Structures are given as C-alpha cells and as structure tokens.
Amino acid sequence: xxxxxxxxxxxxxxxxxxxxxxxxxxxxxxxxxxxxxxxxxxxxxxxxxxxxxxxxxxxxxxxxxxxxxxxxxxxxxxxxxxxxxxxxxxxxxxxxxxxxxxxxxxxxxxxxxxxxxxx
Amino acid sequence: xxxxxxxxxxxxxxxxxxxxxxxxxxxxxxxxxxxxxxxxxxxxxxxxxxxxxxxxxxxxxxxxxxxxxxxxxxxxxxxxxxxxxxxxxxxxxxxxxxxxxxxxxxxxxx
Numbered sequence: 035x036x037x038x039x040x041x042x043x044x045x046x047x048x049x050x051x052x053x054x055x056x057x058x059x060x061x062x063x064x065x066x067x068x069x070x071x072x073x074x075x076x077x078x079x080x081x082x083x084x085x086x087x088x089x090x091x092x093x094x095x096x097x098x099x100x101x102x103x104x105x106x107x108x109x110x111x112x113x114x115x116x117x118x119x120x121x122x123x124x125x126x127x128x129x130x131x132x133x134x135x136x137x138x139x140x141x142x143x144x145x146x147x148x149x150x151x152x153x
Numbered sequence: 154x155x156x157x158x159x160x161x162x163x164x165x166x167x168x169x170x171x172x173x174x175x176x177x178x179x180x181x182x183x184x185x186x187x188x189x190x191x192x193x194x195x196x197x198x199x200x201x202x203x204x205x206x207x208x209x210x211x212x213x214x215x216x217x218x219x220x221x222x223x224x225x226x227x228x229x230x231x232x233x234x235x236x237x238x239x240x241x242x243x244x245x246x247x248x249x250x251x252x253x254x255x256x257x258x259x260x261x262x263x
Contacts, residue, residue, distance in 0.1 A: 071199075078156070078242060078254060078255070078257035079191070079193075079242050079244075079254040080156075080254060081244075081251060081253060081254055083251065084251060084252075093249075093251050094251075095251055096154050097154070129198055129199070131199075137204070138185070138189070138204075138205070138246045139205070140189070140191075140199075140244070141201050141210065143198035144198065146198055
C-alpha cells in the first residue's frame with residue numbers, strides 16, 4: 035500500500051488561502067489517483083475532489099468549484115490541495131487518500147491536516 | 154450533490170448483528186456498483202472495509218459484509234465486538250460529479 039504523509043496543521047484568517055501537501059512513499063503517478071476529503075469537527079466526511087494520474091487531471095466537487103485547486107510536483111511525489119476564500123466553515127481535518135486507477139474506492143489515507151480558520 | 158442518507162446511530166450487544174443502510178439516488182448508488190464503506194475510530198483516519206458493494210480488502214474480518222438493492226446499500230456487522238464501536242461511512246461513485254459520502258452512522262456496542 036502507498037504511504038501518504040501530509041503537511042502540518044495550519045491556522046488561517048478568514049479570506050485567506052491554505053495549501054496542504056500530501057507526499058506519497060512509492061508513488062509513480064502512473065497508477066494512482068489522489069482524492070481530498072475533509073471532516074469538520076463533529077461532522078461527517080466530505081469529498082472535495084480528485085487529482086488523476088492520467089487523462090483529465092482534476093474533478094472537483096460542485097460545492098468547491100472555483101475555490102479549490104489540486105496540483106502535483108512529480109519530482110517530489112507530492113500532490114497539493116489549495117483552498118481559497120476561507121471561512122470559519124472550512125475549519126476541518128483535511129485528508130488525502132489514494133485510489134488505484136479506476137478502482138472507485140480509497141484504500142490508503144494520510145494522517146490528516148487540521149486547518150483552523152479564525153480571526 | 155447531496156450526501157447519501159444513513160441512520161445517525163445503531164447499536165447491538167456483543168455477538169449480535171447490526172445493519173446500516175445507505176440511501177442514494179439513481180445517479181449514484183443505484184447507477185454503479187461502486188459503493189464502499191469506511192470505519193473511523195475517534196481521532197483516526199478512515200479505513201476501507203468494503204468496496205464494490207460487497208468485497209472485503211485483505212485483513213478485514215468476514216464479520217463485515219455489504220449488499221445493495223436499488224438505490225440503497227447496506228453494511229452488516231455480524232458477531233459484534235467491542236472494537237467495532239466506531240463511525241461508519243458509505244461512499245458511492247456518482248459519474249461526472251465524482252464521489253459522494255454518506256452522512257455517517259455511529260455504532261455503539263452495548
């Protein structure tokens with residue numbers, strides 16, 4: 035299984051942006067997609083989008099289109115998720131997770147990154 | 154894209170069975186056999202326990218089983234054990250709109 039290591043906790047002010055990284059241990063970018071999922075305190079899981087290893091690179095959830103951007107750095111086996119125009123409702127733990135291409139499930143998860151939005 | 158509907162809670166005594174439903178639409182659960190289930194203990198990342206409606210990853214006990222009928226998927230935990238107490242989430246592929254999670258169910262072992 036691919037091991038995923040995410041960047042550390044962040045504190046941001048309302049209106050700012052945050053960029054969370056997800057580094058894969060054995061990621062060749064040819065067989066795995068990376069998904070981003072968040073969980074607000076005391077709430078359920080919410081899918082933000084996918085960065086695909088091939089083809090059309092990104093698909094974003096409707097609720098986040100225009101605010102989320104997913105990119106990758108092949109040289110460091112790292113995928114990034116940037117969320118802009120932050121509000122208090124964006125306070126959550128953000129997870130990255132792998133999907134073996136066209137498997138349609140998430141088999142490895144990062145440890146999570148807490149993003150706190152507070153003035 | 155609305156969340157799939159799950160009951161907020163379910164419970165059972167050790168050794169008993171509990172079944173959790175996950176209701177979607179003809180655009181997600183009803184359209185694809187790509188329903189997966191995740192177990193999440195407090196403070197931990199989710200863990201895959203069922204994929205493609207009823208398949209178990211290696212290492213997941215056969216006490217966990219999944220099924221689907223129409224727009225509703227179900228997860229059954231048989232022979233409940235103390236360590237099964239956790240939150241459970243379903244997820245479905247939804248075509249061009251991506252993926253959608255269920256609202257989550259807290260399972261309590263009495």
